[in-house]
Amino acid sequence: MSTTISTSWPTPDFDLLASETLPAPSLPLSELFAPRLGDWIGGTATAASVPADYIVAAVLATVGSIIGNARWVSPRRGWAEPPIIWAVTIGAPSAGKSPAIGAVLGPLRTMQMELESACASARAQWTEKAALAKLADEEWKKAARNALQGDASPPKRSTLADPGPEPYARCLFVNDATIEHLAVLLRRQTHSVLAYRDELAGWLQGMTRYANGGTDRPFWLEAYGGGAYSAERMGRPSTLVTRLSVGVLGGIQPDPLKRLLTRGGDEDGLLARFLPFWPDPAPMEALQDAPATAILTKMLRRLMALQPEPNQGDTAPRYVGFDAQALCQLEQFRRDVRAREGEVDGRTQAFLGKFPGMAIRLSLILGFADWAIGDGSEPSEIRGEHFDRAAHFLMTYALPMAKRTYGDAALSDTDRAARALLALIRRRAWRRFSSRDVCRERLRGLSKATSEVNPALSLLEEAGWIRAVPDLRKGSGRRRRDYEVNPMLPMGANHFG
Structure with a gap:
């Protein structure tokens, strides 16, 4: 890639270089x-x-x-x-x-x-009561059924039929x-x-x-x-x-x-x-x-x-x-x-x-x-x-x-993508690149040219960090979208400072 850089760059927006993650506060x-x-x-x-x-x-x-x-x-x-x-x-x-x-x-x-452990003994006792209660309840139902068939009053349900709430x-x-x-x-x-x-x-x-x-x-x-x-x-x-x-x-x-x-x-x-x-x-x-x-x-x-x-x-x-x-x-x-x-x-x-x-x-x-x-x-x-x-x-x-x-x-999706793109440029030490170079990296949020890469490029252009390079090639083939990078951008680090 060519590294020829034009002159007369504007002062860029350094806020885009600030770390997305703020420092941790001290614990009081x-x-x-x-x-x-x-x-x-x-x-x-x-x-x-x-x-x-x-x-x-x-x-x-x-x-x-x-x-x-x-x-x-x-x-x-x-x-x-x-x-x-x-x-x-x-x-x-x-x-x-x-x-x-x-x-x-x-x-x-x-x-x-x-x-x-403390509840285990109470639960074991309740389990025994529950088993006896089931038998008592079955006997009471049987007696009640026989009484009703003989037109007699059913017996009262035994208190043994109720084991109480399970502990x-x-x-x-x-x-x-x-x-x-x-x-x-x-x-x-x-x-x-x-x-x-x-x-x-x-x-x-x-x-x-x-x-x-x-x-x-x-x-x-x-x-x-x-x-x-x-x-x-x-x-x-x-x-x-x-x-x-x-x-x-x-x-x-x-x-x-x-x-x-x-x-x-x-x-x-x-x-x-x-x-x-x-x-x-x-x-x-x-x-x-x-x-x-x-x-x-x-x-x-x-x-x-x-x-x-x-x-x-x-x-x-x-x-x-x-x-x-x-x-x-x-x-x-x-x-x-x-x-x-x-x-x-x-x-x-x-x-x-x-x-x-x-x-x-x-x-x-x-x-x-x-x-x-x-x-x-x-x-x-x-x-x-x-x-x-x-x-x-x-x-x-x-x-x-x-x-x-x-x-x-x-951050908005575009702001987040622009920051990620700026970090990519610094990691790759690009002084000139194309939108196709960005898409080839297949980064999350920067893989779709129309919906993700193009808005990020536009934001970096507005911020003064990149600018489009005219494609002077002759012919009717597909035009490349190349960009040159502001020489004020420090390379090789993820965040500014």
Whole structure:
């Protein structure tokens, strides 16, 4: 290829050279949690050479689901939120998402096994009663049938024919459950549950797997908000859950996440309910023992002991209000969020709109986490210091993390293709190229000349990075579309700077 470059180039638009992925914000670990819990998170992250961010994601989602329907936060009458958190850990397969989450779920699994072991004896006794009840019921039916045939009054049904409700161990988390299974599970237990998926991409894509066009998304939207839900499927009785509360925790890789964000179909704002955690990779530390999990286990056990309150034959959460300082801070926070809404758009704006609800949820989680690792009395209200920590975390960490996560999705298809084309030119060190050269690369979003490549070329021309070269060849053959590249474009790097 010729590398002859014309002169008199305009000043190009350097914004197109900026990295599509913003830098990761610093995690305010010491400002978010009490020192004992923060030290455990930091020490566990260092020992495993994983980002502490991933462990924070697991702690918030787990603590929220354990409190669940036992305590809800309510800053004023008419506004109540469950402490349910959906957290997504983002990173490459080697980023350490699974071991970080495993450090938190390990003690939770131990507690789950203890619950099931404690329930085993009661279930064995019930199984014996159920077998006797079946025999007693058959005898009663036989006696009733004989009595009716002889015009006599049927006998009363024996109390032995009713074994009572089957005992179940409380379920703390599930790995791969259908919404039907979750509805049945949450119908029989008053507490919420944590849904953990090692890879969230398949879970999100599978929500619309039904041949009749059905979708699981309404179920999950209610599961975030703690609303009532009736799960119905053809040929099966409906299952009503009065307070559907399910925390969600899982991981996803950056490329599948980008595909999910850019394909559309999230008008209901389901993805905006996730707190994203996409830190830079952690440095590899020397081998060392992980801190003991005693502090985490103590916290989870005290939180697990919280119970909802009786309510007209059912149960209901105990609502935790705000003290005066926390209320003032909440009012200011809502004004700050409203002011920021004009600075962002698209998915980031939808995410920002969830901040008031997320802030009061997090303040409940932080307040009860502080209580659970100590020895004091259960909090009767949310204090200003806990709301301040929640608000600070959202504004200084969650918002810039959302901009990092949603950045590529905020671009138009043409803008995204133009940036990809500019990166291709730099990798190939092209000083002159044709549209056919671009198509031969067969890159995603740059393989169709008319609908993808041509708009990207036009945008780069307008931005001053390339310009068309007249085809001076004689003859009636097919004309080439050649372009020369602005000599100000640095070669051999993916991003500027």
